[in-house]
Amino acid sequence: MKRHLRADAVRNRSAIIEAAAAEFTTRGRSADVRDIAARAGVAIGTLYRHFPTKDDLLEMVMQDLFSAWQNAGLSSWVNHADPWTALTGFIDDAVRRQATHVALTERLARPFSERQLDECATRVAAVAEQLVARCHAAAVLREGVTGEDIIQLIICLASLADHSEIGRVEPRADIPATRPGTDLRQRTTTPWVRQLQIGVDGLRPVHGALAPP
Incomplete structure (x- = not known):
């Protein structure tokens, strides 16, 4: 019992x-x-x-964090009318979530073979896969881009963000950070935001097919 x-x-x-x-x-x-x-x-x-153990406690915190991240992706982006806006909004939100949480940054920085077995990260990766599939179906995403590519892009971008500075980078007051349709150009210009803009631009189909991994 x-x-x-x-x-x-x-x-x-x-x-x-x-x-x-x-x-x-x-x-x-x-x-x-x-x-x-x-x-x-x-x-x-x-x-x-x-x-x-401390790891037991950390795992509980991570489960809650990934669940919130997954739910935000499903509620805000997966059913958004515009596939491209949904994908870029998910990336922007995900970078901010990771860059403001040191433990999350550490978790996602693990080697691929270990992270691949992480149930929590897998749930978030599944959201990325859905967004990528919708973009490919609408022909607005560079051929060959996968959900794993999106997760890796998020990890790389968040690693550039200073945890002490991320909270100071805010959108216009009338546009919430996770609101669908937020224009990345409306953000305060900082090095990591510039790299976010460059990275997102590289996902456009005009650049041609991406070589297979």
Whole structure:
């Protein structure tokens, strides 16, 4: 029979996850569980009762993060009327999600063979594949571009963004960052945004077929 947590245990677990999300966002895997416990307002022993290792806690945070990313992609982009806008909007949003979260940057920077087996990353990659398929069907995407190419482009672009600067790069106040149709040119010009513009331009079919991997 599944054991039900007491109300105080549920609150503690929620507080630990929230605190861990904040610490992993800014410090990545180097985050200290003692700092997480202190931020959550619980004893270190309480933290370990819920999450025996730091990796267990990090995995929970990553699952929540990837689920939110996947849901955002499905709700905002997969059914968007314009395939090209959907793809570029997904890329823009994804770069920002990764560049503002140190632990996410670290996770996606793993070697391909390891990341390929990552269930969380696979779910997000599936969204990219759907967007790519729609663009190819509409003949607005360079021939040969795959969903994996899009994920790799996102990883490369986010690696250029300074985690301390990303939050200062905002769209116009009247256009939310994840709103379909956001024009990348409306962003503040910074080195990583320029590379984003260059990278997205390279996806256009005018450049000819992309050589197979």
